[in-house]
Amino acid sequence: xxxxxxxxxxxxxxxxxxxxxxxxxxxxxxxxxxxxxxxxxxxxxxxxxxxxxxxxxxxxxxxxxxxxxxxxxxxxxxxxxxxxxxxxxxxxxxxxxxxxxxxxxxxxxxxxxxxxxxxxxxxxxxxxxxxxxxxxxxxxxxxxxxxxxxxxxxxxxxxxxxxxxxxxxxxxxxxxxxxxxxxxxxxxxx
Amino acid sequence: xxxxxxxxxxxxxxxxxxxxxxxxxxxxxxxxxxxxxxxxxxxxxxxxxxxxxxxxxxxxxxxxxxxxxxxxxxxxxxxxxxxxxxxxxxxxxxxxxxxxxxxxxxxxxxxxxxxxxxxxxxxxxxxxxxxxxxxxxxxxxxxxxxxxxxxxxxxxxxxxxxxxxxxxxxxxxxxxxxxxxxxxxxxxxxxxxxxxxxxxxxxxxxxxxxxxxxxxxxxxxxxxxxxxxxxxxxxxxxxxxxxxxxxxxxxxxxxxxxxxxxxxxxxxxxxxxxxxxxxxxxxxxxxxxxxxxxxxxxxxxxxxxxxxxxxxxxxxxxxxx
Numbered sequence: 001x002x003x004x005x006x007x008x009x010x011x012x013x014x015x016x017x018x019x020x021x022x023x024x025x026x027x028x029x030x031x032x033x034x035x036x037x038x039x040x041x042x043x044x045x046x047x048x049x050x051x052x053x054x055x056x057x058x059x060x061x062x063x064x065x066x067x068x069x070x071x072x073x074x075x076x077x078x079x080x081x082x083x084x085x086x087x088x089x090x091x092x093x094x095x096x097x098x099x100x101x102x103x104x105x106x107x108x109x110x111x112x113x114x115x116x117x118x119x120x121x122x123x124x125x126x127x128x129x130x131x132x133x134x135x136x137x138x139x140x141x142x143x144x145x146x147x148x149x150x151x152x153x154x155x156x157x158x159x160x161x162x163x164x165x166x167x168x169x170x171x172x173x174x175x176x177x178x179x180x181x182x183x184x185x186x187x188x189x190x
Numbered sequence: 191x192x193x194x195x196x197x198x199x200x201x202x203x204x205x206x207x208x209x210x211x212x213x214x215x216x217x218x219x220x221x222x223x224x225x226x227x228x229x230x231x232x233x234x235x236x237x238x239x240x241x242x243x244x245x246x247x248x249x250x251x252x253x254x255x256x257x258x259x260x261x262x263x264x265x266x267x268x269x270x271x272x273x274x275x276x277x278x279x280x281x282x283x284x285x286x287x288x289x290x291x292x293x294x295x296x297x298x299x300x301x302x303x304x305x306x307x308x309x310x311x312x313x314x315x316x317x318x319x320x321x322x323x324x325x326x327x328x329x330x331x332x333x334x335x336x337x338x339x340x341x342x343x344x345x346x347x348x349x350x351x352x353x354x355x356x357x358x359x360x361x362x363x364x365x366x367x368x369x370x371x372x373x374x375x376x377x378x379x380x381x382x383x384x385x386x387x388x389x390x391x392x393x394x395x396x397x398x399x400x401x402x403x404x405x406x407x408x409x410x411x412x413x414x415x416x417x418x419x420x421x422x423x424x425x426x427x428x429x430x431x432x433x434x435x436x437x438x439x440x441x442x443x444x445x446x447x448x449x450x451x452x453x454x455x456x457x458x459x460x461x462x463x464x465x466x467x468x469x470x471x472x473x474x475x476x477x478x479x480x481x482x483x484x485x486x487x488x489x490x491x492x493x494x495x496x497x498x499x500x501x502x503x504x505x506x507x508x509x510x511x
Contacts, residue, residue, distance in 0.1 A: 016194070018195060018196075021195060021196065033197060033200070034200055035195075035200065038195035039195055040195055041194065041195070058195075058201070067361070067362065070281075070283045070360075071283075071285070071286065071360060071361065072281055072284055073279070073280070073281055073284045073286035073287040074276060074279035074280075074287075075279055075281050076275075076279075091275055091279060092272065092275075093267050093269050093270075093273050093275050093276050094267040094268030094272065095267055095276075095286060096205050096206065097286055097361075099205050100205040100361055100363065100507070101360070101361040101362075101363055103362060105201050105203065108200040109200075109268060113269075114269050115268070172362055
């Protein structure tokens, strides 16, 4: 049976250390100027005057209903059998329609190939060796959980059953496979 | 924003730049010019050579502007040498693929239509007469009034005019693009730019062959399309305003903030819509035929449509709620 890979980012466990960001750059040998993953840190003031931080994982959310794949004229952008959104650089003409159509700003233009690229859940490297994505492995607080939604016994399904989660920009109907455990304090800004 | 995460440069929402706006303008103009030429030709008495200068102007503009636009589009790709992959790989859920397929039919038809209108020059008097001789038989066999070809060309001109709008409106990442009225607005402004360019081109290059009656017909047509654009813009922004949330915010920002608000009020509304209407009710009142003002009218309409494409493209990518 095909897998349906997904991830959880628990913003209560996240400390914004960027270990995931750095591990991703190293694993995927990204050029200097571009990122597949950043954690954005935003200071918050809560209604009672106390201060805190919001952590936002900025990366591809691997939509089920993919705006980027829908607009791509050549099928260079595609969703593979395991539900991961990938780019076939060989088919890409560089129209950047996918970059523009992505509501999550998940794509960058690779300075070498000039084709858009993005988070792949480390599909071609670590997943094929049976390992978890680099960001998940390196996270010091276990704020990231990765697994197969089609396997009821998987860790991600356990966590999804125990914690409150939401998907970013749910109203667009993209159905992302990136689930966010919202900060226990303050409001949710999806 | 704390920059510990690294450079934020790649997160700009401005992805498509001015060549795309110029392409959208040229594609709309091409479609509009084809429609203009056909509408004049379909007037009783205009269906035989020597063709009216306006018919010839539109027939010539349609293939030239679409080719110019497509060249611009190809060189704007980040991987231009791979552009041919667009021609052999199709994704039917992508408006870009549908556009490519539409252009496969529209572009050759526009060339054939132009060839019929410029037959003597192409095959007898022009510098390429010797080279093109082999094709004369094909063009002759089509005849001067191929109803099937003209109707198909008109239909595909409408499709090309409207697809440029759907190309943008298909993206729900940008509230200003993602509105149902945008394709209609682009079709209307494409038609008005096609009419204006045909009048301008016809009066500049084929003046002796332009029948006043036909020029007046086109001026009247433009006088109907331009207010329609105003109505569409009005309905687009008011409609967005009433949708709430991001859309309300974007509608207000796009009309009031920064340089793009100026481009809208001065370029799109002032130059592109108010000026031609003013010329129509003053200098060209009672359908006066004053060539200087007619040319000026065409120029401001064209400039206005360029501003409209630039404004929609840039404001759409700048204000996202």
